[in-house]
Amino acid sequence: MKMKITPNKIVGSDRIALSFNDVGKGYTSDSGTQVAALQNINLQIDHGQFVTLVGATGCGKTTLLNLAAGIDTPAIGAISLAEDICPKRDVAYVFQHYTLLPWLKVEHNVAFGLKMRGISRKQRINASGDLLEQVGLKGYEKAWPHELSGGMRQRAAIAQALAINPKLLLMDEPFGALDSSTRRDLQTMLGNLHRDRKMTILFVTHSIDEALILGDRVIVFSEQPGRILEDHKIFLPRPRMRSDDAFTRQLLHIYGLLAETHP
Ligand SMILES: Nc1ncnc2c1ncn2[C@@H]1O[C@H](COP(=O)(O)OP(=O)(O)OP(=O)(O)O)[C@@H](O)[C@H]1O
Numbered sequence: 398m399k400m401k402i403t404p405n406k407i408v409g410s411d412r413i414a415l416s417f418n419d420v421g422k423g424y425t426s427d428s429g430t431q432v433a434a435l436q437n438i439n440l441q442i443d444h445g446q447f448v449t450l451v452g453a454t455g456c457g458k459t460t461l462l463n464l465a466a467g468i469d470t471p472a473i474g475a476i477s478l479a480e481d482i483c484p485k486r487d488v489a490y491v492f493q494h495y496t497l498l499p500w501l502k503v504e505h506n507v508a509f510g511l512k513m514r515g516i517s518r519k520q521r522i523n524a525s526g527d528l529l530e531q532v533g534l535k536g537y538e539k540a541w542p543h544e545l546s547g548g549m550r551q552r553a554a555i556a557q558a559l560a561i562n563p564k565l566l567l568m569d570e571p572f573g574a575l576d577s578s579t580r581r582d583l584q585t586m587l588g589n590l591h592r593d594r595k596m597t598i599l600f601v602t603h604s605i606d607e608a609l610i611l612g613d614r615v616i617v618f619s620e621q622p623g624r625i626l627e628d629h630k631i632f633l634p635r636p637r638m639r640s641d642d643a644f645t646r647q648l649l650h651i652y653g654l655l656a657e658t659h660p
């Protein structure tokens with residue numbers, strides 16, 4: 398089969414959708430200790446870019462997504478979302494500890510955001526069915542969340558986020574609980590959606606391979622407190638080839654950067 402090679406979207410991207418300007422964030426733990434989660438974060442994300450975030454556990458990745466979503470506020474610095482191109486209602490978030498509403502069947506969970514927008518019941522259920530098929534959950538429309546495995550719930554949460562056709566999609570380790578074959582299928586699905594829709598994505602992963610397969614840029618964080626070690630632009634055509642020497646070189650480079658912060 399002939400594969401379609403698409404040029405990298407970094408070239409020619411236009412407006413900034415989201416920017417972090419000198420952002421810092423800390424927490425006070427229950428025992429009263431101060432925890433610095435993020436320091437000196439400067440990051441400009443163009444509308445339509447796919448940005449992946451990698452770094453050790455506790456380096457502030459979830460904190461950064463929470464700040465982007467506006468569900469947490471920075472201690473210092475500022476975050477701005479270009480609301481003319483990305484209204485707040487068009488921001489979707491797949492949480493690290495993904496949640497479905499336990500009192501709604503899977504299809505209604507996926508359709509929930511559409512109900513809030515006044516979309517008719519028939520259209521909601523059709524859209525929900527299509528998305529459930531795309532994430533490999535065809536046949537589970539009428540199931541209750543508690544009847545699904547962890548990986549299936551994760552897939553339903555992804556379908557739920559995609560249902561509103563988001564302009565900014567925040568995803569916190571969304572494929573973490575999936576087997577490798579399903580993970581690759583969903584990587585392809587997300588890559589295709591990103592290619593076909595104008596959507597900015599911030600995607601946290603512990604897999605450098607996944608970060609390089611999907612992203613236009615990989616933001617590499619230091620250990621806690623999280624600072625940006627490198628803003629790595631990926632100038633490789635899509636679909637990315639794991640067998641490509643340049644892919645392997647970049648993989649090893651990022652492994653090297655992360656290893657330096659975990660001596
Ligand atoms: N609500 C909170 N109260 C106190 N400390 C917090 C809170 N949220 C996060 N932290 C601390 O801030 C730091 C960053 O946490 P965060 O969850 O952002 O890390 P992470 O990079 O997402 O880690 P992981 O890869 O394990 O998900 C950690 O030290 C964490 O303990």
Ligand SMILES: [Mg+2]
Pocket residue numbers: 458459460493569
């Ligand atoms: Mg996290």
